[in-house]
Amino acid sequence: MLVFDNCPTCFEDFTPEPERAPYSISCGHVFCLSCLASQDPKLCALCRDPFVTREARRIYPSLNLDDAHDAARVEEAVIKAIDDCHPERFDNATKLMQKWLDKGSAAHASFQSTVVRLNTYMKTMNRLSKAYGDMVQYEAVVRSLDDQKQLFDAERTTLQEDVLKERSKLEVVEKECQELHRELKRRNSEVARWKIACRDLEREMTEMKDELSDIDRMARLSKESAHNHETDALRWRKRYEQAIGEIAQIRPPTTRIPSDASTSALSFTTGYAY
Numbered sequence: 424m425l426v427f428d429n430c431p432t433c434f435e436d437f438t439p440e441p442e443r444a445p446y447s448i449s450c451g452h453v454f455c456l457s458c459l460a461s462q463d464p465k466l467c468a469l470c471r472d473p474f475v476t477r478e479a480r481r482i483y484p485s486l487n488l489d490d491a492h493d494a495a496r497v498e499e500a501v502i503k504a505i506d507d508c509h510p511e512r513f514d515n516a517t518k519l520m521q522k523w524l525d526k527g528s529a530a531h532a533s534f535q536s537t538v539v540r541l542n543t544y545m546k547t548m549n550r551l552s553k554a555y556g557d558m559v560q561y562e563a564v565v566r567s568l569d570d571q572k573q574l575f576d577a578e579r580t581t582l583q584e585d586v587l588k589e590r591s592k593l594e595v596v597e598k599e600c601q602e603l604h605r606e607l608k609r610r611n612s613e614v615a616r617w618k619i620a621c622r623d624l625e626r627e628m629t630e631m632k633d634e635l636s637d638i639d640r641m642a643r644l645s646k647e648s649a650h651n652h653e654t655d656a657l658r659w660r661k662r663y664e665q666a667i668g669e670i671a672q673i674r675p676p677t678t679r680i681p682s683d684a685s686t687s688a689l690s691f692t693t694g695y696a697y
Contacts, residue, residue: 430443430445430453430454430455430458431452431453431454431468431469432454432455432458432462432468433455433457433458435455437455441456442455442456442457443455443456443457444456444481444482445481445482446459446479446480446481446482447479447480447481447482448467448472448474448478448479449472449474449475449478450467450469450470450472450474452467452468452469452470453482454468456479456481459474459476459479460476462476514545517545
C-alpha cells in the first residue's frame with residue numbers, strides 16, 4: 424500500500440522524529456532520513472537511481488481511514504497496470520492517483536513525484552511496447568529473410584549442380600573441339616599437299632600444252648610439206664603426161680603405154696624403126 428509503515432532499508436517504523444520520519448526522493452521511493460543520509464553512494468536502495476539528500480521531501484502520512492482506502496484503491500490500480508503493462512490501465516491509474524492527490528491535503532504533495540515517475544514509466548512502457556511491436560515486425564522480417572535465404576540456398580544448390588553439369592558438358596565440348604582442331608590440322612596438311620600436287624599438275628599441263636603446241640606446229644608444217652609434195656607430184660605427173668604425149672606424136676610406141684599416170688617411165692619399153 425501507499426501508506427508507508429517502515430523504512431525498506433533499516434526496516435524501522437517511521438516516527439514523527441526527524442531522523443525516523445519518511446522522506447521521498449526523486450525516484451518516488453520513501454526512506455527514513457537517517458538511511459538517506461548514510462547511503463553511499465547516493466543511489467536508491469530499491470531502483471538504484473541517483474538522488475540528492477537535500478532534495479528529499481518529507482511525507483506526512485494521513486491518518487484518515489477514507490484516505491487510506493482511496494490510497495489502497497490507487498495502489499491496486501497501479502499494481503494491475505504495472506502487472507498488465509497496458510497503456511490504458513496506466514493512464515487510468517495515473518488519473519486516479521492525480522484525482523486522489525488533488526482532493527487530499529498538503530500532506531499528499533510528496534506523492535507528486537510518484538505521479539511523475541509513473542508517467543515517465545508509462546511513457547517508457549509505451550516506447551517499450553512500440554519497440555516490442557517493432558521487434559515483432561523485425562522478427563517477422565527476419566523469418567521472411569530466413570525463408571528467402573533457405574530458398575536462395577536451395578536455388579544456389581540447384582545452380583551449383585547445373586554449373587557442374589554444364590561444366591561437364593563444356594569439358595566434353597572442349598575435347599570435341601580439340602579433336603576437331605587436330606582433324607582440321609590434318610585436313611590442312613592434306614590440302615597443302617593437294618595444292619602442291621595441283622601446282623605440279625598445272626606445271627605438267629603447261630608443259631603438255633607447250634608440247635601439243637609444238638606437235639600442232641609440226642603437224643601444220645608436215646601438212647604444208649605434204650601439200651607441197653602433192654603439188655610437185657601433180658606437176659611432175661602433168662610433165663610426164665605431156666612428155667608421153669609428145670613422144671606419142673613423134674612415133675607411136677611398139678608397146679602399149681599404160682594409161683595410169685602413176686606408172687614410172689622406166690617401166691615402159693619404146694621401140695624405134697630405123
